[in-house]
Amino acid sequence: MLELDIKLRRNEFELDLETTIGAGVTAIFGPSGSGKTSLLKAIAGLVPAQGHITFMGTTWLDTAQQTRTYQRPTYQRPIGLLFQDDRLFAHLNVLGNLNFAVKRAPRRQPEGERQSTRPISLEAVVEIFNLAMLLERSVTNLSGGERRRVAMAQTLLTQPQLLLLDEPLSGLDETRKREILPFLYALANEFAIPTLYVSHQLEEVSQLCQNMLILDHGALRFHGTTHEGVNFVEAQLNNLMTTDLSFLTGTVIEQNDTYHLTTLDVAGQRVQIPKSQYRNLQTGDQVTLNIKPSDVALALAQPSGISIRNILQGVIKKIAATERFTDITLTIGDQTLRSRITLAAANELKLVPGMTLYALLKSSGLS
Amino acid sequence: MELTAIWLTLKLASITTLILLFLGTPLAWWLANSSNKLRPAVEALTAMPLVMPPTVIGFYLLLLFSPDNPVGQFWFQITGDTLTFSFSGLVVASLIYSLPFMVQPLMNTFAQVGKGPIEVAYTLGAKPWDAFCNVILPLSLRGYITASVLTFAHTIGEFGVVLMVGGNIPGETRLVSIAIYEEVETLNYAQAHLLSGILVAFSFIVLLLVYSTNRRAAMRVL
Numbered sequence: 001m002l003e004l005d006i007k008l009r010r011n012e013f014e015l016d017l018e019t020t021i022g023a024g025v026t027a028i029f030g031p032s033g034s035g036k037t038s039l040l041k042a043i044a045g046l047v048p049a050q051g052h053i054t055f056m057g058t059t060w061l062d063t064a065q066q067t068r069t070y071q072r073p074t075y076q077r078p079i080g081l082l083f084q085d086d087r088l089f090a091h092l093n094v095l096g097n098l099n100f101a102v103k104r105a106p107r108r109q110p111e112g113e114r115q116s117t118r119p120i121s122l123e124a125v126v127e128i129f130n131l132a133m134l135l136e137r138s139v140t141n142l143s144g145g146e147r148r149r150v151a152m153a154q155t156l157l158t159q160p161q162l163l164l165l166d167e168p169l170s171g172l173d174e175t176r177k178r179e180i181l182p183f184l185y186a187l188a189n190e191f192a193i194p195t196l197y198v199s200h201q202l203e204e205v206s207q208l209c210q211n212m213l214i215l216d217h218g219a220l221r222f223h224g225t226t227h228e229g230v231n232f233v234e235a236q237l238n239n240l241m242t243t244d245l246s247f248l249t250g251t252v253i254e255q256n257d258t259y260h261l262t263t264l265d266v267a268g269q270r271v272q273i274p275k276s277q278y279r280n281l282q283t284g285d286q287v288t289l290n291i292k293p294s295d296v297a298l299a300l301a302q303p304s305g306i307s308i309r310n311i312l313q314g315v316i317k318k319i320a321a322t323e324r325f326t327d328i329t330l331t332i333g334d335q336t337l338r339s340r341i342t343l344a345a346a347n348e349l350k351l352v353p354g355m356t357l358y359a360l361l362k363s364s365g366l367s
Numbered sequence: 368m369e370l371t372a373i374w375l376t377l378k379l380a381s382i383t384t385l386i387l388l389f390l391g392t393p394l395a396w397w398l399a400n401s402s403n404k405l406r407p408a409v410e411a412l413t414a415m416p417l418v419m420p421p422t423v424i425g426f427y428l429l430l431l432f433s434p435d436n437p438v439g440q441f442w443f444q445i446t447g448d449t450l451t452f453s454f455s456g457l458v459v460a461s462l463i464y465s466l467p468f469m470v471q472p473l474m475n476t477f478a479q480v481g482k483g484p485i486e487v488a489y490t491l492g493a494k495p496w497d498a499f500c501n502v503i504l505p506l507s508l509r510g511y512i513t514a515s516v517l518t519f520a521h522t523i524g525e526f527g528v529v530l531m532v533g534g535n536i537p538g539e540t541r542l543v544s545i546a547i548y549e550e551v552e553t554l555n556y557a558q559a560h561l562l563s564g565i566l567v568a569f570s571f572i573v574l575l576l577v578y579s580t581n582r583r584a585a586m587r588v589l
Contacts, residue, residue: 046486074489081490087483091505100501104492158491 001194002162006051006061008035008042008218015039015218025188025195027205027226029233030215036198037084039215040164043196044081045074055162075104080160080193084167086151088139094150095135098122101157119159120191128190129153129183145176152187163188163195169204184208206230206247206288226288234336244327246291246338252281262287267333271310271361293327293340297360300349310361312337316353321346330359369562371538372546379454379542380522383461384515387469390462391514395473400482417467425531428460432532452534457542460532461522468517476510477503516577520570 001022008015015035028036042049045060048071053061060077062070088097102122126132129149134142142150148168155163168184169177188195188208199205205212205226212229214222222232227249234247250264250271260275264287273289281287302311314330314337321327326346328339337359351357397403398410416424432439432450442450450456484506488498504511526544533540535549543562550559 044490046489073494074486075492075494079490081487083483083487085483087487089484089487089502089506091502091508100488100493101491104497154491 001056002043002196003052003054004043006039006042006049006053008038008047008049010035010038010218013218015042015215017215017218017220019213019220019223021194021196021213022211023192023194024210025197025208026211026213027209027229028196028198028213028215029200029202029205029229030221031200034215035218036200036215037166040081040166040196040198043162044079044164045071045077078159078161079164080155080158080162081164082151082155082166082168082187084170086147088142088147088150088154090140092139093135094131094137094139094142097139097150097154098125098131098135098157101154105157105159120156122157125153125156128186144172145179148172148180149183152183156187156191160193163193164198165195166198167200168197169199169201181207202230202233202247203245203290206249206290210286227286230288231335244293244338244340246293246296246336248289248291248332248335248337250287250289252283252285252287255281255283264289266312267335269312269332271312291337291361293338295362296337296339298328298339298341298345298349298351299358299360302358303360306360308360308362312359312361314357314359316351316355316357319346319351319353326351328357330357332359369543369546369558372541372543372562373565375454375538375541376523376543379457379461380519382458383465383522384469384519386458386462387465387518388511388515391466391469391473395470396477398470399474399477413470414467416464421464421525421527422531424464425460425528428456428463428528428532432456432459451532452536452540454533454539457529457533457540460528461525464525464528465518465522468521469514472510472514472517473507476507476514479510480506512577516573520573523566523569 001020003020005018006015012033013035015038017039028039030036038047041047043053043060049061050063051061052059052064055077058072059070060072089100092100099122105119126135129152131149131153134146134150139147139150152168165184165188169180172180185208188197197205197209209226212222212224212226213220214229214232222229224232230247230249248266248271250266252262253265253270254263255261255275256263257275261272262275262281264271264273266289271289273287275281297308299311302313312332314332316328317331317336318329319326320329321343324343325340326343328341328346328351330337330339339359394409394413398406398413429451430436432442434440434443434449434451439450442448442455446455448455450459480503484502485498488502489495493501524544525542526548529540529542530545530548533542533545535541535545543566547559547562547566550556550562
């Protein structure tokens with residue numbers, strides 16, 4: 001769908017990558033300064049690049065012939081770019097900002113390239129992003145979360161065929177992130193628009209993206225499913241682990257409406273989680289769980305008569321002791337789970353690598 | 368009465384400001400955004416009238432405008448009029464003399480607005496001209512007001528250049544500042560007082576208007 005073969009010179013390094021990105025939500029993951037934003041801007045046509053970009057059979061960039069370089073101007077690429085620093089127009093109110101996109105949307109695609117899909121209406125977007133009360137407000141009087149919602153709505157109203165999201169959750173505190181995440185999920189998943197999602201947070205990537213592309217110093221290190229990508233980062237790019245969270249991926253096998261629980265199959269074992277409030281999961285869907293090491297307790301034998309419903313059998317892979325805690329890395333099937341326990345507990349249990357253990361996860365702590 | 372001089376001065380300042388709005392915009396935009404190697408040189412040239420004595424500018428312009436010079440000759444051939452000691456000559460001289468007062472505030476505004484808004488406009492499907500008119504212009508409104516007022520006021524206060532280039536022909540080149548000079552020379556202090564007083568009051572009123580509308584503009588923009 002999106003074929004990239006581009007070279008792009010930056011001050012510190014050269015971004016050089018050749019790959020084809022398919023439908024769905026693809027994360028562009030990597031540390032700060034790895035070229036993620038430059039790549040996005042090159043796809044948008046905002047920074048000069050060398051090579052080829054082809055989107056759904058239409059050439060966007062072709063510098064092969066030195067004499068006849070073709071670069072399709074940004075305003076003719078059917079993209080929706082959500083900038084990292086939401087850049088709403090300060091001279092227009094919320095409605096004015098949205099209408100700016102509405103008015104220019106039809107010009108984006110030349111005749112013949114237009115798709116027959118129904119355009120996304122202003123009314124629909126206002127409802128999805130809950131903007132009805134904000135329309136007449138000046139954009140300078142909006143909170144950070146409100147600004148993001150307006151920016152997301154504006155992006156959708158350009159009727160994009162490719163969404164480019166540049167760290168849409170950066171600069172927001174935890175409360176705001178939780179407020180924005182459902183909207184972001186709707187933006188990336190509900191309209192079935194192919195999406196590139198730039199992020200350096202594995203938590204976000206694991207929750208929002210199906211595929212993952214890992215960049216490091218301008219080079220492509222990995223391109224595959226998020227599940228494999230997370231394992232790749234765990235195994236080979238420890239320096240990129242910006243988090244101590246563990247990521248378990250499972251498949252939905254059952255939905256329980258009475259208790260509002262979703263049951264997953266994680267490496268052949270069952271895990272129950274509270275039903276997602278913003279994702280309408282179907283049996284067979286893949287879900288990645290973010291698990292804090294401090295939320296994982298360990299037991300030598302399978303416990304019974306206990307409120308915790310999720311007990312996973314695993315094998316100790318690594319034990320790392322710090323001054324106050326011991327971090328235990330467990331292997332569960334082909335996946336990894338970390339647990340943080342006190343030194344005293346670790347000594348009492350006499351843990352050694354290779355031992356089989358039971359990891360206890362509280363359902364209410366899972367998302 | 369000196370009404371002719373006042374009218375002529377206002378006419379010169381208005382025409383100069385209007386033309387400079389059109390010439391200054393692309394120049395200021397280029398200076399604010401270009402990474403061309405020539406940019407510092409062009410910027411320095413633009414700022415030259417700020418630091419040069421007006422008589423120096425006037426002297427060179429006088430030589431340039433003279434019918435013996437190719438520039439003056441060319442003008443004479445296409446308009447049938449000379450640039451020296453004429454109103455059109457005053458306009459051309461004022462354009463050069465007041466250029467930095469238009470370009471510098473605009474350049475600062477464009478730099479302040481930055482690349483962000485125009486990049487967004489492009490991604491929302493706006494063509495360059497559309498993006499400039501509907502995004503950059505309204506966001507730069509404050510800079511445009513400041514630049515226009517400074518240019519207008521500075522053109523009114525100009526003396527050395529217009530004296531050298533235009534001389535003192537009533538109804539053609541005799542501006543208020545030159546009229547005041549002449550009244551003082553002929554010890555006609557009453558008339559000099561009247562004209563000077565008008566200029567003082569005018570300057571104050573203009574600045575007052577700017578600062579009060581500017582605040583409103585500022586609130587609309589910020």
